[in-house]
Amino acid sequence: MRRALGLCVLLATLTLACEEPPEREPFARGGQLYRKLDCARCHIIGGEGGHLGPDLSRIGSVAGSRAAGQTAEEYLRRSIVSPGDHIVPGYNDVMPRGLARGLSEADVDALVLFLRRQE
Numbered sequence: 001m002r003r004a005l006g007l008c009v010l011l012a013t014l015t016l017a018c019e020e021p022p023e024r025e026p027f028a029r030g031g032q033l034y035r036k037l038d039c040a041r042c043h044i045i046g047g048e049g050g051h052l053g054p055d056l057s058r059i060g061s062v063a064g065s066r067a068a069g070q071t072a073e074e075y076l077r078r079s080i081v082s083p084g085d086h087i088v089p090g091y092n093d094v095m096p097r098g099l100a101r102g103l104s105e106a107d108v109d110a111l112v113l114f115l116r117r118q119e
């Protein structure tokens with residue numbers, strides 16, 4: 001039992017040590033979060049990713065015209081924080097809730113910036 005516990009503590013320490021340190025520059029941080037939160041499981045950027053959700057390679061150019069009265073910035077923020085607010089025609093409402101849970105305001109800003117620059 002004690003040995004098993006010791007092993008767990010060792011593994012937990014190693015896992016923590018392996019976590020990438022947060023990028024400081026916002027665009028780089030946004031890309032890091034995009035990878036960490038596994039957005040590419042359902043979205044394509046630059047030819048790589050899954051097909052459950054829309055291709056995001058040009059989302060920076062289209063986000064501003066997706067929902068009436070919302071700027072690109074607002075639309076992208078809502079897409080992450082509250083995915084059910086607007087459903088892109090032709091897709092199902094399957095984007096996971098709670099992706100932004102645990103993210104700081106600065107992290108959400110960074111993710112939005114990263115998406116806006118995909119033009």
Ligand code: HEC
Nearest residue numbers: 037039042052053054079083086087088091092094095099
């Ligand atoms: C399980 C699949 C899945 C994952 C994981 C996922 N999404 Fe989505 N996402 C979708 C689907 C499906 C839609 C289209 C339906 C809708 O609008 O909610 C969507 C829509 C979007 C849109 C709007 C796209 C447009 O063309 O207007 C954005 C932006 C977006 N997702 C960003 C993200 C980001 C950022 C992440 C990671 C933090 C993420 N998604 C993770 C499935 C997913």
